[in-house]
Each structure stands twice: as structure tokens, then as C-alpha cells.
Amino acid sequence: MDFKNSDTIVGPRAEDTLPDTATTAVKIVIVGGFGVGKTTMVGSVSEIRPLTTEETMTQAGIGVDDNYGSETKTATTVAMDFGRISITDELVLYLFGTPGQERFWFLWNGLFEGALGAVVLVDTRRLEVSFDVMGRLEERGVPFVVAINDFPDAPRYPMDELRTALDLPPDVPMIKCDARRRASSRDVLMTLTRYLHSLTMSPA
Known part of the structure; x- marks a missing residue:
């Protein structure tokens, strides 16, 4: 699930300008293992031209990076992806996609700084990768929130079985999605914003 955009960003376009009505901006990180669809999600949902830091994969990654389920993937994020979406006229989300390969996880701490919430993208072919991600x-x-990305060749399980397999608390939202589809990715972000709002309303 690669999102490819070879355009060179030379400066802000009119549609890239932050709306005058925006009063609240929130940093959100999109995390997950290698090849789970983070770059795809940022690219599909961003209302501005997304910034990506994808580089061509080389022989050096063989035996180092676990690309199971993504054998045809030819590029990988080495720093971050960045996009933006307006949830309402007032609320804007800044999206930061993390690199998935474990050797780049040292970058995560900086990307987590100031983040109000996160989306954990999950590939059912590699559930075990999600434990380290959620632990961090x-x-x-x-x-x-957890988003189960719907890969065509991935096994499908009932949501309650996935929740149990991921050892996910009952209050943490879990949703199925197709990261290639803008509406589906937006639903995931809406689920996250509602969850964050519910946490602010809960008694301490």
C-alpha cells in the first residue's frame, strides 16, 4: 500500500494555507510496523500535498528489515510523513507518520513529542509487531486507537478475537479501515478525536 508522489514541493499552494477559521491544531502520530500503510494513510487523507521521506530500498536491508507481507514494496519511510486535515472549521489535525523499520525507531521519541494522540495501524499478517508499538x-x-488495515490477502478475524490477541483494553477503540481510501482514513481520525474528547470528559 504505497502512496507515491514524485512532485517537488516548491512552496505553499493556495489550498495549503491554514483556514482562517482554525482555532485548534492537534498533533497526531500514525504508527505501526514496516509496510502497514502509514504513508498511504497520510497521503490518502491529507488535504495538502503530503511530505514524505521515502527512499528506495536497497540490498543493505536484506536480513535486517522484516518485509513479510510487503515483499513487493520498493521504497520505505526513513524519517517521517507529514500531512494535514481539517476535522471541522475550527479543528485541524497535523499528521506525522513514523518510519516502520525497527532500525529507525529511535526517531519515534521526537515524533511523539507534543502528540495528543496516535493511530496504531495493524496488519493481521504481523500482529506481533503491534505489541512493541503500543508499548512505546x-x-x-x-x-x-487501533486501526486494522484491510489488506486484500490478509487473514480476517472477528474484531473481538483481534482485541483479545492484541491484549487491548475494552475502552481503547478499534476500527477496520482501508488506508487507501480517504473516507475510511478520515473515519479512523474521527474515532481518535472522539476518543480523546471522551478522555477529557472522564473524571480523574
Whole structure:
């Protein structure tokens, strides 16, 4: 699920300008293992031309990067992806996609800084990768929702079985999605914003 955009960003376009009505901006991180669709999600949902830091994969990654389920992937994020979406006239989300390869996870701490919430993208072919990802978010105290990305050749399981397999608390939202589709990716972000709002309303 690659999102490819070879255009060179030479400066802001008119549609890239932040709306005058925006009063609240929130930083959101999109995390997950290698090849789960983070770049795709940012690219599909961003209302501005997304910034990506994808580089061509080389022989050096063989035996180092686990590309199971993404054998045809030819490029990978080495720093971050960046996009923006207006949820309402007043609320804007800044989206930061993290690199998925474990050797780049040292960059995550900087990307987590100031994040109000996160989306954990999950590939059912590699559920085990999600434990480290969620563990890092829990250590940082970053609330998150889980989005099961619907790969065509991935096994499908009932949501309650996936929740159990991921050892996910009942209050943490989990949603199926297709990261290639703008509406589906937006639904995930809406789920996250509602969850974050519910946490602010909960008694301490």
C-alpha cells in the first residue's frame, strides 16, 4: 500500500494555507510496523500535498528489515510523513507518520513529542509487531486507537478475537479501515478525536 508522489514541493499552494477559521491544531502520530500503510494513510487523507521521506530500498536491508507481507514494496519511510486535515472549521489535525523499520525507531521519541494522540495501524499478517508499538505509546502516555488495515490477502478475524490477541483494553477503540481510501482514513481520525474528547470528559 504505497502512496507515491514524485512532485517537488516548491512552496505553499493556495489550498495549503491554514483556514482562517482554525482555532485548534492537534498533533497526531500514525504508527505501526514496516509496510502497514502509514504513508498511504497520510497521503490518502491529507488535504495538502503530503511530505514524505521515502527512499528506495536497497540490498543493505536484506536480513535486517522484516518485509513479510510487503515483499513487493520498493521504497520505505526513513524519517517521517507529514500531512494535514481539517476535522471541522475550527479543528485541524497535523499528521506525522513514523518510519516502520525497527532500525529507525529511535526517531519515534521526537515524533511523539507534543502528540495528543496516535493511530496504531495493524496488519493481521504481523500482529506481533503491534505489541512493541503500543508499548512505546503506553510508556509515553500517548492515548491511541487501533486501526486494522484491510489488506486484500490478509487473514480476517472477528474484531473481538483481534482485541483479545492484541491484549487491548475494552475502552481503547478499534476500527477496520482501508488506508487507501480517504473516507475510511478520515473515519479512523474521527474515532481518535472522539476518543480523546471522551478522555477529557472522564473524571480523574
